[in-house]
Amino acid sequence: MGPAIAKIVIMQTYLKSISLVLLFIVSLSAPALSGNASGQSTSEIEVLHTAINPYNNKTYHLLSEGSWTDSAEVARALDGFLTTVDDSQENQWIYETFADFDGQSRHLWIGLSDANQEGEYRWHDGTPFHYRDWGQDQPSANGAENYVHIAGTNMGNIMPGTWNDLDNDPQYFPVYGVVEVGDAVDYALRFDGDDDRIVIDEEIPSITGNITITARINSPDNSGLQFITMLGDYGWGLYINNGLVSYSSEYSISRHPTSNMSINENVWTEITVQIEEGVGGYFLIDGVPAGEITSTEANIPQGDFGSNDCYQSGEDCDELYIGKMGAGCDCNYFMGMIDSVSISNQDHTLDWTFLEGEGSITNDESNQYQGEIIGASWVMPDGTIVAQAIQLFSDETYFDISGQPGDQLLFFIEIEEYTRNLYIDAYIDYWNWEEWGNYNFDAYFGHNYIPNSWQHDDIREDNYDYMWMDYMWPDEGVLWMVIVPKTEIDSMSIYTYMEIADPPPSLDEMTELVNEIPVTGQKIDAGRGASDEDRVLYYYVNVTENLSALTVKTYGGTGNVNLAIQSKTVPDPFDSFWGWEEPWFEDFDDVGVIGDFVDAGTQSDWSSGPGNEHQVSLYNVKPGIYYITAYTYGKTNDFTIVASMSFEPQNVEPEDAIELTPGIAYGPLSGYDGLSQYFKINVPDGTERLEVDLSQGFGEASLYMKLANSPTNSDFTYKSNSPGAGDKIGFNDPTPGMWYILLDTEMVFGDVKITASFEDRYVWDYDGTPIQLFNGEEITGIEAPTGESLSFFIELEKPGDYLIIQTYGGSGDLVMTGTGNVMFLDFDDFFDFFEDDIFMEESGRQRPGGNFDSEEAVISSDGLGTEQLIYVDLPANGRFDITVEAIEGFSDVTIIASWEYSDFIDPIEEPEKPEEPVVKQTCRDVADREMTSKDLDKNGVLSEEELKTILINGKNIQFSTTDMNKDGEIEFAELLQVSCQCGNELENVFSQLSPNNADLTIEILSSQVYENEFNFFEIDANSNLRISRSEIDILILLCETTFDAFDGDGDGVPDINDAFPNDPDESKDTDGDGVGDNADLAPSVANDLIYSAGAILAIGLLAMLVLVSRSSKGDRSSSDWDTDKQYNLAEQMLNLQNTSNPVQEPIPIVQDSFNYENEIMQDNLVESNPSSNDNLFEQLLSQPESPPNQLLGMIDSNGIEVIEYPMGSGIKWQRNNAEQPWQRF
Secondary structure, X not given: OHHHHHHHHHHHHHHHHHHHHHHHXXXXXXXXXXXOOOXXXXXXXXXXXXXXXOOOOOEEEEEEXXXXXXXXXXXXXXXXXXXXXXXXXXXHHHHHHHOOHHHOOOEEEEEEEOOOOOOOOEEOOOOEOOOOOEOOXXXXXXXXXXXXXXXXXXXXXXXXXXXXXXXXXXXXXXXXXXXXXXXXXXXXXXXXXXXXXXXXXXXXXXXXXXXXXXXXXXXXXXXXXXXXXXXXXXXOEEEXXXXXXXXXXXXXXXXXXXXXXXXXXXXXXXXXXXXXXXXXXEEEEOOEEEEEEOOOOOOOOOOEOOOXXXXXXXXXXXXXXXXXXXXOOOOOOXXXXXXXXXXXXXXXXXXXXXXXXXXXXXXXXOOOOEEEXXXXXXXXXXXXEOOOEEEOOOOEEEEEEEEOOOOOEEEEEEEOOOEEEEEEEXXXXXXXXXXOOOOEEEEEEEEXXXXXXXXXXXXXXXXXXXXXXXXXXXXXXXXXXXXXXXXXXXXXXXXXXXXXXXXXXXXXXXXEXXXXXXXXXXXXXXXXXXXXXXXXXXXXXXXXXXXXXXXXEXXXXXXXXXXXXXXXXXXXXXXXXXXXXXXXXXXXXXXXXXXXXXXXXOOEEEEOOOOOOEEEEEEEEOOEEEEEEEEOOOEEEEEEEXXXXXXXXXXXXXXXXXXXXXXXOEEEEEEEOXXXXXXXXXXXXXXXEEEEEEEEEEEOOEEEEEEOOOOOOOOOOXXXXXXXXXXXXXXXXXXXXXXXXXXXXXXXXXXXXXXXXXXXXXXXOOOOOOEEOOEOOOEEEEEEOOOOEEEEEEEEOOOEEEEEEEEEOOEEEEEEEEEEEEEEEOHHHHHHHHHOHHHEEOOXXXXXXXXXXXXXXXXXXXXXXXXXXXXXXXXXXXXXXXXXXXXXXXXXXXXXXXEEEOOOXXXXXXXXXXXXXXXXXXXXXXXXXXXXXXXXXXXXXXXXXXXXXXXXXXXXXXXXXXXXXXXXXXXXXXXXXXXXXXXXXXXXXXXXXXXXXXXXXXXXHXXXXXXXXXXXXXXXXXXXXXXXXXXXXXXXXXXXXXXXXXXXXXXXXXXXXXXXXXXXXXXOOOOOOOOOOOOOOXXXXXXXXXXXXXXXXHHHHHHHHHHHXXXXXXXXXXXXXXXXXXXXXXXXXXXXXXXXXXXXXXXXOOOOOOOHHHHHHXXXXXXXXXXHXXXXXXXXXXXXXXXXXXXXOEXXXXXXXXXXXXXXXXXXXXXXXXXXXXXXX
16 A cells, blocks of 8 residues: 555645646736737747756756747746746856857746736746846836846846846847756645644545545654644544654544654655554555554544533534644644645545645645634745745835735845945834834844744844844845734835945055064054044954954054954944944943943954053954054054964863862953863862952853863853853862863953962851942852841942842852832823923933833842842832842852943932821810810810810710719810710821821821720721721721720729829828828838837847847746747737737728729728727738639739639739749739
């Protein structure tokens, strides 16, 4: 069956070629039939000469004279087409081979024509029109001249070998056709592997019994699952499974049959699966058997599985897909090119050979089943996109470009030699500004080849309405641009501009600079009014091998010389950059940087300024001639100029690493993108710290380190890529052994020295205070354990163009967060500014620097590990805070901030913060104000008439409820009680803090001083820590007034019964000694009596000591007293000795709150027991025993256990828990 299938494929290819040719011939038949051709008929045209092109090994025939259409018909009979010219080499070969054959000059027909659509040229074989070689002022504007020939002789200003368009059968001279033997152009579709696909939504015939699926594919990456075709919802299909060919035989992919051979990448491959249902089948790869399929695997599912996606969507899911898995999964897209897909059985054949070459619709061979192309691009078999090329010209605009999503719009511009600058600008023309932002497109660029989304030199993605591209010193050749609309676009315009420099003088007119040999005694003596030519000296350097850097310096002498170096041609300081004046170059320094930016691809470098000390440099220098201009605007005398070549270093391979001597700098070094330099340092035992430091120099460099093996930029132990060329790696306790160092860059650097040194241990000390970062100054060795953070801040004096904060080096993992204000353009004010009359004044254009505003932004860093970066566009003036948080403990990390102040944005003035609302009048203040202002007769009380004018929170109060003691007048305390009622107090506070009834935070509300007690958390219904007006209203209804205006000190005892109305800790003075009972040693005994008794007791004790001392001198055995005769001398002296045991009455205690009945009861108790004071002194001196630990008390509001012991004694004890002993209160 292999040979049979091969024949089928060959026949399909043949039919495809025939079909395309027939389509093309039919498209040309109308003009051919309507014209009165007088040339030879096709039967009279013969082959005059045959030759083989050595560059492409194809056969060409030279025909005798005839019309273009007749020659095209003969070409088809010769199994070819009128020739397609792909490049200048083929064009030149055709001209030289046939235009002067047999000594006769001939004009030659080529296969190019726009007969089908004016201005849209196509080749006879269907190849898209890309290469061109038009003669001057060609093609002509004559719409009848639709056929192209190569001029064999001069035709006015049309030079031999260039192209001219003619009518089909010119009468004034014969034209001879050139035939290129071969098949018609073959088209394919390229799929991106992301979402490109073809959907055939027609009801295709049912394939049962047997099925053969064949596809011709070319994939650059065969990994993963990539479906070529599948029916409906998990129906039959063909796909690639990690390089193997697989057949979709059921729902489970794991049970699908797979080939035993893999296919190659980036080559065209024909794959086939053939199934005999229930019997078996096999795979073929390029006609070679590639595995058998068992009978159990030989199923032909019909795509009606009923997957969840289809079930939920309710769609039929019966489409046929090409380039993706079926309807049941938005996945497994094909990546690569598909040239054809054929599906057949004994009854039906469906073939898609993609003859169209353009548009979003493709039909099968029968034209019955139409497929919609979604995203896939038309390409030639070599991957070149199929699109009509439009040539762009310098300083011209191409208008009215339109396209649909996915279209490939092809443009090109021919770049001349010595082109200094090429600028391309693509934009949408608007008649209505409301359409701004509605259009989007991508643009791809390629030099000397047609680019696409998968192969290009440059790209501009997601261009909304506008795109520009700028090239400095582009190479001579053709720049191709492909625009791919992502939305429908209309009225696009493209403007291009090329600036061409003058060619250089001859080498004889310039001075050669030889490596390291100074040229002395140079001068430019140009007086006032001198010409530009008299202000310059030209030099050149002949570079014969690759250099890492080429530097030219001037020094010495007097005056002022400026310096420039350039490839291509001599630098022209008086015509550079569109004629801008020399001061524009002041931002350039002596190392070829603008704003400290160095580019290895820079083709020129400038240095200007006072004096003769200047330096210019180029990097990654290839062999060739490099031109130098020394110039001045005044005079310069006796200066010296010298060129220095930095040859590529010898340590570009790891095995050639240079060993560094500790503490000794090595250099100077220079480098560029793609150049790696290796070093090493041997670390002995006991080294506390190893540091590798880059110093001096300029540009951008990076360091990598690794023990025992050479690091790479993806495999390293330590890394530093700080801004600039001052990188440093340092770490404590390095492992002894040989450490390897890689020095490289993605840009350039120069004059750098590298030092490896052994240092004392470094310890980071941080006390929590935020650390200020200064522009371009590193802070090294920062560290933090996991979960902790460090704080830094930046103070910007004025707005910046940008702000960058970076961390790098060391080890660990961290993240940065920056908080500060950023600028944004206020478009309303911006457009008002341009409409304002002051926009244009006599002083000139006014910059709109004041049309910016600021807003706070919180920005998280991007990066991996310790390599983190925060980029802030247009930071506002003021403080910017940075937090460095340790995701995983980090150490030896460096942090640096850098910024550039803006010259175009005015600083944002800090707005005056509105005053925070405060409570200016408490409820006491309200009562005092109302009492003072409404007590008209100044008698200290309010009458009923006076009370009518009183307003509390804007409302009147009732006399009956305010007159609490019913004495017919309102005292201040009564008014105060109403004013400070809990609801009135809440209303008073809230209305002052929130005049507009806006929400208030619980923090603000709780920070106020209240007379009552409030719990705002209980009414925070939505738990947002804010209290609304409605929530306050609820609390006003539910609150409980705890304030008592008749209890001045708030101790719960009314002032009228409070012996100490201003002391919340005292309310009674039982013994009348002026000391409150709570502070009195003996509340029922006056303090003077206690002090007197104490004095007497002291005297008695002293007398007893004297008696004891005297009696001890006698016979102690006869001096013993009987125990029952002993008595207390102090009691006897005080007459306080008890002969009986009266019942001890409890000592009155102060209650926590005022209770009128208890107070009366206590007073009566004291009066009815006058003898209760008889033994007060004995009670005072006695120390009652503490309650037993197992005795339990009551828990008070503070969570402390309290008990009265002995019962009724008034003595209180307390403890924190049951395990502690009782302590007297």
